[in-house]
Amino acid sequence: MSRDGRLVAIAGGAGLVYLVLAILMGVLPGMALSKTAPGPGVTPLTPEQEAGRAVYVAEGCSYCHTQQVRPLAMDKVFGRPSAAGDYAYATPELLGSERTGPDLSNVGVRQPAEVWQYIHLYDPRAVVPPSIMPSYRWLFRVVPSAPPGETAVALPPAYAPKSGVVVPTARAKALVAYLLSLKQPALSPEMQKAAQEAEQAMAPAKPAAGQAAAPASAGAAKGFDYAATGPNLYAANCAACHGAQGTGVAGAFPPLVNDPVVTASDPAEHLKVVLDGLHGKAIGGTAYGGQMPAFASQLSDEQIAAIVDHERTAWGNHAPTVTPADVARVRKGGR
């Protein structure tokens, strides 16, 4: 081979091989998958949610929060497995590569309370004491009193500024609008089947912890499962708003300690609130800004019974406990 031929063969050949592979492995999959049709119920964002997504990107939220629920048992707490059609309007993609904080694919369902999102963004430790998330105080303003049409964020006194009140800026409102828009629509039956198959392929032999166990398995002999205990499920699902010690957040989330519904001897109302959620009801003459999500679709009868039992017997509460059968009855609309 000639002098120049050698150089052309090495540099040109290597370049050409790579160009072909880049098209095959990068460009063509990229083009094909970009045409993925939106899944049922997946809709474009509103302009405000779109602006909130831009805040999410600018502040680098996806360096700690994923938006991909894997078909693995441990991911069930975050929602159903993500499907290709979920991302039709999600550009730039925000799947993320690290989960230092929880996955947010379905956070609008899991944590629908606007006021919780504001408190948490202003100072995450105000509602989740062990959290290491940064405080996003620059998305808020401290003013002497809330201007007309604005609502002050109901911060616990220990986390509030010494004087004045905290109100969200337009960027914070947009960001929260975006977060609350993150709701996974139900999968079509075929997609559900595909997701289940993928999950079974990866599932270990024993049923996974935290999974919505079928009522038939309730009587089956099984070892102690910490994940299924009331205190654990309470910490995972309820403590962010009602507090690890059931004390709530004044003005935002009611306390559970000595609450008349939680300590009533008839558990029906308590179960109904957990199953269906609650919003806008004054408790003991106090109004609360928070919105409680419905857990009927997120937790099994066994899990709800465990949580409710914990709430009825912890922190000095002494109320009769419930069984999964009680939950099933209230779920069906009985009392």
Added chain:
Amino acid sequence: MASESIAQRDADDRELTRLLGAYIAFATGWLVLSTAVGIIVAYKFAYPEFLTNPYFSFGRLRPIHTNDTFYAWASMALVGLAFYVACKTCATRLYSITWGWVTLALFNVAAVLGTIALDLGVNNGDQEYREWVWWIEALFLVAVLTAAYNLIMTVARRRDDDVYLSNWYTMGGIIWTLILATVAFIPWYQNGLGQVAVQGFFMHNAVGMWFTPLTLGLFYYVLPKLLNRPIYSYALGVLAFWTNLVFYPIIGAHHFIFSPLPWWLQTLAIVFSVAMLVPVWAGSANFLLTMRGRWEQVRRSYALPFVFVGVLGYLLGSTQGTFEAFRSLQAVWHLTNFTVGHSHLTMYTFITFGIWGGIYALLPRATGRAPSLVLTGLHFWLATVGMAIYILALSIGGTVQGLVWMSGAPFIDSVTAIAPDWLWRSIGGSLMFASHLLFAWNVWLMLGGSQRVPSRVEPIAEVA
């Protein structure tokens, strides 16, 4: 060239040395800056209210740390060294010193603008290693393009007919990166999940088709030069070159295992992640066999211990990457801090140590000025011990994180469980950062701050 006078050759050498010195000086400055940012970010895990301010927030500083490490420190150092290696292996002068300076200026302008933009929250969508907005990336690409032209034209002027292996790798890396970044930064065809596919392809190739080949090219020059013996097997080096080229572009989707990307794309990526063992083991074996029986010489050298750790980093980091791709292990480690440990095992233990080896080997030869023996030893041991603590802490912590998730405990338990490991990571990172300051002082010594050593060979401990 016979027509060139000795005086002319000396003048060319001086110009090349000045250029190399400038690349290393700027790269070192960026290393100190990007790792200072890394330290701030690391301490925020233990003290989340440390520096609560938009311009010092985690979400903005993290991409500054990664991008400046990639596109400022490692890119500038490796391109500067690649120019120098090309001139020496081809026994010629650099095709254009002027364009060499233009390339360096463009690299720096892109890095300054990229850093400022990211700190203002202006980015390309939180997509790792392509966070710079397109027009800043375009400046970086023009820098790479000018480097490609300069490098290829230099190799075209070589004295021998053969092209030495180092130049295969450096020319390849530069050409591949031009193609890769162009493909990745064209936005028009990338939407939703399609962008995820391109991101998987890009983020892995940005490492493996840019830093890996440039560092391997450096090893193929430095090892034979310092040990004064030929590379163990030239053919093995050629095999590694072509297999790396063919296998690497296929493995990108292993960053999105269990995602909604097509299952076959993920499986293909896993299969070729195993195939990557061929170039990795071929390359590592080639370097280790070149060093065989010369360990005393390695130990006494300023540069070779760094190269040795670099080779081990290449072997361990890449082999670990293969195993991480398996679905069974991904189920535990994916999305945890284990990945951050892995990326430091590769970008730090392999690439950064490799660059240090190249600088300690070649810069004293170029300038005739030696680094301090004590500082070099301290640099080596602080960086090595710090890196070991860092990687061990995150590997353990990441595993704990994955196991807590699998146990079904509340998510916040995974945050508290890894907290001690995050603190250890900060300690390891602090040692690494301290070593960079010593390295910077050494660079100053090699650039003119120390006495000129009489002979233009690498200083050896017993001589110095």
